[in-house]
Amino acid sequence: MSLREERPEYTRDSDYYFDDGNCRIRVNNYLFNLHRTILCRSSVVFRNMFLLPQSGEGNPSVDGDRDDHPIVCHDSLEAFRAWCWALYAGIEELGGSNSANARLGEKECAHIGLLAHKYECLAIEKWAQGALIQRLSVDDHSGRPSRSISPLRLGYILEVSTNCNWTSAVGDLVEKHLIHTIASSTTPSPVCLRNLRIVLEIAEGLGNGQLAARAYYHHLRSQKWCLALREREDRIAEKASRFSLRDDARRSDRWVNHWGDESLMMELTEAQEVRLYRGFISLSALRGRLRNMPEVSRQSWVALDCTCLASHEKKWREHAQKIWVDDSFNDITDFLVEMKRRLSIDSWTGKAHSGPGSCALVELKDEINNFLGGFEASLTEFFPTRSLPWFAGVFARY
């Protein structure tokens, strides 16, 4: 057997092995033959590499000048091909709205952006971000994605966008899409549950506690804040099923990891369950406390003798009591928005307030609006991502 036969055979890429190319690049078992001028035009990394003295002394060969002497790139084949496409399209063509450009999906754009970042093709990287923003568009008003993309694909895009330090605009859009994969259904479909688990894995893999917290919250919200199987079924059917305190209904009324036989495979991990429960409990408790009108926080400059708020306390309790029993307002933000509507809170101007200091009425209005406005950002406080090892022991007993 000759040496030549021992060498692994590489396949010439059908699209990007140019006969007149002068730069062989190997990716996995595929050989590409590109043009140095094209590479230098876009990539700082290749430009610098070609400036370096190449190969050992006495060896006239230059890296990449022969099939058996390629430059090796440790990239995925699919990503490399997408990047080649962008290199040869050139930035002028990328900027246009030609059909080839429109055919590219969000995954290809992420591939291109990833390698453009790695090989320092600044213009192409910037283009890829813009193309992604365009492809991930959501409805301005409802925030709903214009089309659905699988969570695994979204996870890849988020990972690329995080690792390349792209503008927050890309990450924000990907997260909106990911949340949508969990929250798009109001019944606990196996798909939504599987997606919850995938999104949590993505968030944990990237150390993105904010995304994990939003995933837990939107899951609970989509389930109308009902973790008990029987009760949820009743709500969906809009009537109570027959039960007695003696039958096994209470035992079969299992918790969140038991959604039904088909979903047994999709249980959350124990740590994930703990976080879900923690958020569920603390947000439910806060909603419970809202049956009484909240006080204005002590930090604000409220006049000591302001009694404007007191005149609204009774009305607050009356309305809060009414919507407290209504499942439509199980979510704390829905509850507060409904209270704002019923008490016309946005029209509280403190006109009747006299004396120095600010009016408690106005302060409370601001606090409610600030709470609602910053709610998504505050979710990590309700669903803390730090693992609490002692909890695992407590739950293991059940």
Ligand SMILES: [Zn+2]
């Ligand atoms: Zn006042």
